[in-house]
Amino acid sequence: MxxxxxxAEFKGKQALYFQQSSEIxxxxxxxxxxxxxxxxxxxxxxxxxxxxxxxxxxxxxxxxxxxxxxxxxxxxxxxxxxxxxxxxxxxxxxxxxxxxxxxxxxxxxxxxxxxxxxxxxxxxxxxxxxxxxxxxxxxxxxxxxxxxxxxxxxxxxxxxxxxxxxxxxxxxxxxxxxxxxxxxxxxxxxxxxxxxxxxxxxxxxxxxxxxxxxxxxxxxxxxxxxxxxxxxxxxxxxxxxxxxxxxxxxxxxxxxxxxxxxxxxTKGWKSRQVETVIQHLMGDFSLAELIDRCPGITGPTIRQVLDRMSKKGLIMAITKGRNARWRKIEQEEF
Incomplete structure (x- = not known):
């Protein structure tokens, strides 16, 4: 019981959360x-x-x-x-x-x-x-x-x-x-x-x-x-x-x-959202795919996250240029 x-308590809180940012x-x-x-x-x-x-x-x-x-x-x-x-x-x-x-x-x-x-x-x-x-x-x-x-x-x-x-x-x-x-x-x-x-x-x-x-x-x-x-x-x-x-x-x-x-x-929710999406991706991915999965988050913001995660050794670029693709480094967790 x-x-x-x-x-049931969680259910009672739903309406309060649903009044929050529609973007989120x-x-x-x-x-x-x-x-x-x-x-x-x-x-x-x-x-x-x-x-x-x-x-x-x-x-x-x-x-x-x-x-x-x-x-x-x-x-x-x-x-x-x-x-x-x-x-x-x-x-x-x-x-x-x-x-x-x-x-x-x-x-x-x-x-x-x-x-x-x-x-x-x-x-x-x-x-x-x-x-x-x-x-x-x-x-x-x-x-x-x-x-x-x-x-x-x-x-x-x-x-x-x-x-x-x-x-x-x-x-x-x-x-x-x-x-x-x-x-x-x-x-x-x-x-x-x-x-x-x-x-x-x-x-x-x-x-x-x-x-x-x-x-x-x-x-x-x-x-x-x-x-x-x-x-x-x-x-x-x-x-x-x-x-x-x-x-x-x-x-x-x-x-x-x-x-x-x-x-x-708190600030930074967009960056954390991008990181969460990347964490659950399988195989290689591109900027365009991340934009599709992160509505309300701009390309420049996603690029900043990719750059930061790359410097931390969490992901790596496998191709460069306009159609660059990225890959997670699976040994690491973030």
Whole structure:
């Protein structure tokens, strides 16, 4: 209950923060979008370069391969949630529609529940794969999803249980059903964001929840494993998963307050924002890419940051001139 109260306290402060500088909030929102798309896909080993990611997210290029197609699909669903969460009731048709958009560029086969059974497996250090959990069978999936959605909506309307608790358990049950042949993890994270928005928790617009999960993915899988034992028999202990879920939300709010507090009250927030963006980039990057990811921050300011970080040995220029590209020196932390 203490963790629920802490998250509720953060929720109560939201309105105060949202009255702060729109320039800062816009910058945070744009960075969060990039990080969310990048992290949620990277958890599933879907990786593209920072430049291609930025170009795809901004709609400057079309996806050129399977990984980029997965990125584009996630971008579209995330955009829909950010813009239309109040008009997306938790029903099977909406979930199927989200899945169809998620895979529309990659396979075009989304929007329907699995046709064959699937297992949740784990690869051991030896390379051997073991079955970690057997989800609901394909035959039972449609009914299981119907019951999941119906039960969630009913309990939310009753108002007996804290809505955050209902959201956490919904996500756990969704992952245990594993209703799709592909994209279950990403769908779970998108549904988490949608349900949190509908419950009035807006932090995911400004701090990437997916990045928080990626940063603690070992704990994520461990909590999921513990809370899925006995799930089919309805004897599972939801506490490990709920604790992880709430801890992640608390961490997201902590990051939000830290960035808003420091950025809003002290000088140099633009430089720190550029440094934060660079810290999360993969591969080489250019000034133009940083400008795309740092709205409201001018090119000269970004150049000053690049020059300062270069002198500190944190980054290095690998090409020079008008189209100069830079690279992080990974051994260093900043």
């Amino acid at each position: 203490n963790m629920l109260q802490r998250v 909030l816009t910058a945070m929102r744009n960075v969060a979008v990039i990080q969310s798309i990048e992290s949620s896909n990277r958890i599933e080993k879907i990786v593209v370069t920072s430049k291609r990611l930025t170009d795809i997210v901004n709609g400057h290029v079309e996806p050129a391969d399977r990984s980029e197609s997965e990125i584009a699909g996630y971008r579209d669903v995330l955009k829909t949630i950010h813009g239309s969460s109040d008009h997306m009731p938790i029903i099977s048709n909406i979930i199927l529609q989200m899945h169809r958009y998620l895979l529309q560029y990659a396979t075009g086969s989304g929007g329907k529940y699995k046709m064959s059974d699937n297992d949740i497996t784990e690869e051991l250090p030896t390379g051997e794969k073991i079955i970690r959990f057997k989800p609901v069978s394909a035959f039972e999936t449609n009914e299981a999803m119907h019951n999941l959605v119906l039960g969630f909506r009913k309990r939310r309307e009753e108002g007996i249980y804290p809505e955050l608790l209902l959201v956490a358990i919904f996500v756990l049950d969704f992952l245990s059903i594993h209703p799709f042949s592909d994209g279950n993890g990403r769908m779970a994270r998108l549904l988490t964001l949608l349900l949190l928005y509908q419950a009035g928790y807006e932090v995911g617009r400004y701090v990437s929840l997916e990045k928080c999960i990626e940063d603690t993915k070992d704990q994520y899988y461990a909590a999921l494993q513990k809370s899925s034992v006995g799930w089919h028999e309805e004897t599972n202990d939801v506490r490990p998963w709920v604790e992880y879920f709430l801890t992640t939300l608390i961490e997201a709010h902590r990051r939000f307050e830290q960035r808003m507090g420091g950025l809003d009250r």
